[in-house]
Amino acid sequence: MKNIKEYILLVLKGVGIGAANVIPGVSGGTIALLTGIFERLINCLKSFNVRTTKLLFKGKFREWAKETDILFLAFVLLGIAISAFSLAKLMLYLLEFQPVATWGFFFGLVLISCWYVIKEVKVWNIGTVVSLAIGIAFAVWVSLTSPAETPDTWWFLLIAGAASICGMILPGISGSFLLVLMVKYEDLMNSISTLNIPRLLLYGAGAVAGILAFSHFLAWLLKKWYGQTMAMLTGFMVGSLVKIWPWQQILQGEGDKAVTHPILPAKYEAINGVDPQIATAIIMAIAGIALVVILETWAGRKKANE
Numbered sequence: 217m218k219n220i221k222e223y224i225l226l227v228l229k230g231v232g233i234g235a236a237n238v239i240p241g242v243s244g245g246t247i248a249l250l251t252g253i254f255e256r257l258i259n260c261l262k263s264f265n266v267r268t269t270k271l272l273f274k275g276k277f278r279e280w281a282k283e284t285d286i287l288f289l290a291f292v293l294l295g296i297a298i299s300a301f302s303l304a305k306l307m308l309y310l311l312e313f314q315p316v317a318t319w320g321f322f323f324g325l326v327l328i329s330c331w332y333v334i335k336e337v338k339v340w341n342i343g344t345v346v347s348l349a350i351g352i353a354f355a356v357w358v359s360l361t362s363p364a365e366t367p368d369t370w371w372f373l374l375i376a377g378a379a380s381i382c383g384m385i386l387p388g389i390s391g392s393f394l395l396v397l398m399v400k401y402e403d404l405m406n407s408i409s410t411l412n413i414p415r416l417l418l419y420g421a422g423a424v425a426g427i428l429a430f431s432h433f434l435a436w437l438l439k440k441w442y443g444q445t446m447a448m449l450t451g452f453m454v455g456s457l458v459k460i461w462p463w464q465q466i467l468q469g470e471g472d473k474a475v476t477h478p479i480l481p482a483k484y485e486a487i488n489g490v491d492p493q494i495a496t497a498i499i500m501a502i503a504g505i506a507l508v509v510i511l512e513t514w515a516g517r518k519k520a521n522e
Contacts, residue, residue: 223291229253230295237296237380238303240322240393240401240460244296247511257292260285264428304408311402319462320497324504326393326453326460332512334450337443344447351451358397359459360477366399370418376400377422382430397456462497 229251237244248254263284271280281287310318337344366372376398380391395401407415437445463484464476481492 226291227295230292234296234299320500324501328505336446347444347447351448352455355455373418374422377419378426381423
């Protein structure tokens with residue numbers, strides 16, 4: 217009975233992580249930290265290496281399961297899958313019928329997340345300042361010059377899948393937000409809601425490869441250049457705010473394949489002939505800010521007490 221309760225709890229924690237991974241601006245890593253499984257999750261992912269692979273091929277399944285903590289990972293991933301499939305259609309609905317309010321909420325989430333990530337830079341010097349500037353410049357350039365659509369080839373879906381999982385590894389960074397930047401967020405949500413198995417397999421394969429490779433690479437990168445890495449990540453987030461500004465002028469295309477440019481609410485109303493919902497966007501942005509502050513404060517207190 218104790219194991220059953222533990223497994224149910226792991227599924228529920230996975231549901232929380234999955235919900236965070238679906239919402240651009242909320243980090244699944246933050247939820248993992250908040251629920252007390254972040255360190256175990258990272259250690260579990262890092263355990264998939266040459267040595268444990270040899271155990272699997274030698275038929276030593278019990279040793280392999282123990283070394284990789286596979287049951288823990290399986291139940292967490294089950295919760296993530298349940299959450300993702302439950303929320304995908306809701307997110308598509310909100311983006312189509314309440315775009316200003318939804319992007320206002322996302323804008324608040326990402327804006328406050330920038331603050332929490334940049335706080336990780338303890339020492340500011342030429343290296344960290346340059347890294348921040350490069351991150352901002354690159355993200356602004358990508359946001360303003362992004363094509364109507366990114367490649368729809370198998371290799372790009374693998375890359376997008378790898379990017380989407382980063383938020384589960386690194387607290388403060390949203391994997392879904394990276395998908396928005398890569399113009400693949402709505403495509404993944406559509407693939408989930410319509411059960412497009414071939415596309416989901418490509419995203420999934422990319423996620424698996426990304427999480428296995430990135431967990432080791434990230435550990436090395438943060439060990440060697442922690443300040444510069446966090447500064448550049450902050451720059452990416454700051455510069456990308458132009459991409460999720462609630463009021464956008466569509467130059468061509470539609471949905472997440474549209475080429476857009478941020479504009480003022482008044483111009484948005486003039487072009488579209490609809491209420492720009494300024495008050496609604498501000499309220500939703502504040503709600504997004506409040507959500508991240510609550511989560512980060514709670515996670516910080518939990519980490520301090522451990």
